[in-house]
Amino acid sequence: MSQSADAILITGATDGIGRALAQHYHRLGKRLILIGRRPQAELDRDLFGPATYCSADLTQVDAPDIIARFLQEQEVERLDLLIHNAAVGYYGTLQDQPEASIHAVVAVNLRTPIALTHRLLPYVIATQGTIVFISSVAAVLPTPEYAVYGATKAALESFAYNLRPELRGQATIQVIAPGATRTAMHAKSGAPLDRLGWARFPAADLVAAQIVTAIQRGKPFSMLGSANRLARFGGRHGAWLVDRLMGRRFQ
Numbered sequence: 439m440s441q442s443a444d445a446i447l448i449t450g451a452t453d454g455i456g457r458a459l460a461q462h463y464h465r466l467g468k469r470l471i472l473i474g475r476r477p478q479a480e481l482d483r484d485l486f487g488p489a490t491y492c493s494a495d496l497t498q499v500d501a502p503d504i505i506a507r508f509l510q511e512q513e514v515e516r517l518d519l520l521i522h523n524a525a526v527g528y529y530g531t532l533q534d535q536p537e538a539s540i541h542a543v544v545a546v547n548l549r550t551p552i553a554l555t556h557r558l559l560p561y562v563i564a565t566q567g568t569i570v571f572i573s574s575v576a577a578v579l580p581t582p583e584y585a586v587y588g589a590t591k592a593a594l595e596s597f598a599y600n601l602r603p604e605l606r607g608q609a610t611i612q613v614i615a616p617g618a619t620r621t622a623m624h625a626k627s628g629a630p631l632d633r634l635g636w637a638r639f640p641a642a643d644l645v646a647a648q649i650v651t652a653i654q655r656g657k658p659f660s661m662l663g664s665a666n667r668l669a670r671f672g673g674r675h676g677a678w679l680v681d682r683l684m685g686r687r688f689q
């Protein structure tokens with residue numbers, strides 16, 4: 439065991455909220471394992487070195503194997519914190535969404551986080567560590583034109599809720615849900631940025647700082663931002679009204 443500092447694995451660390459989280463923990467001197475799909479040569483060398491960066495495409499079923507092999511090569515045997523942050527979206531109606539995109543969204547946002555949790559559980563249990571699932575306000579609030587994305591987040595939350603009691607005393611399971619954030623995710627999803635009011639969304643650094651605080655608090659579920667908490671409450675308890683309002687806006 440060559441590890442001394444807390445070891446933190448973050449998926450989707452090459453952009454947006456994941457990169458901001460990686461920068462934060464890097465400043466604190468943590469032992470980072472950063473997962474992304476981009477070639478290392480394109481990335482900032484300070485953060486993404488050969489010992490920290492594992493390139494793995496999370497749409498692929500062998501991604502957990504690739505990540506586990508990387509940990510073995512780096513002699514990382516324990517994880518204090520595993521953050522499932524990577525996600526992709528698709529903006530558009532279900533009819534327009536290509537089938538390949540449906541598969542990719544479900545794989546990155548749901549199937550791989552489950553498979554990777556399964557694969558890395560012994561690493562987290564070894565430290566009685568924490569597994570964080572980054573969800574979204576979209577898990578509960580109807581998000582027309584983001585339907586598959588919203589469904590994967592709802593299912594991810596359900597997975598976390600079921601896992602939590604199973605792992606009581608062995609690992610902490612947290613769901614942390616940001617609201618809309620000014621990252622490239624929306625453009626990558628094909629969303630109309632002006633119509634969404636993208637420029638007014640909070641920056642990734644700010645949201646990452648809120649996530650860090652939520653991790654420190656250790657609560658099972660954290661919805662970030664009071665407006666988002668209200669939206670979630672509305673989505674959960676006033677679904678009939680939200681549904682109508684959303685439906686009208688969508689038409």
Ligand SMILES: NC(=O)c1ccc[n+]([C@@H]2O[C@H](COP(=O)([O-])OP(=O)(O)OC[C@H]3O[C@@H](n4cnc5c(N)ncnc54)[C@H](OP(=O)(O)O)[C@@H]3O)[C@@H](O)[C@H]2O)c1
Pocket residue numbers: 449450451452453454455456473474475476494495496497522523524525526546572573574575615616617618619620621622623624626642
């Ligand atoms: N932005 C929002 O409004 C918002 C709101 C609520 C929740 N969230 C959640 O916050 C988390 C981070 O999102 P973000 O906004 O920071 O998105 P982002 O900027 O697009 O970052 C997503 C990260 O996941 C990586 N990724 C995507 N597909 C991958 C694949 N097949 N294999 C490996 N890595 C892959 C991306 O890699 P590339 O750099 O190659 O794209 C990137 O590093 C997600 O779970 C998202 O659902 C975001």
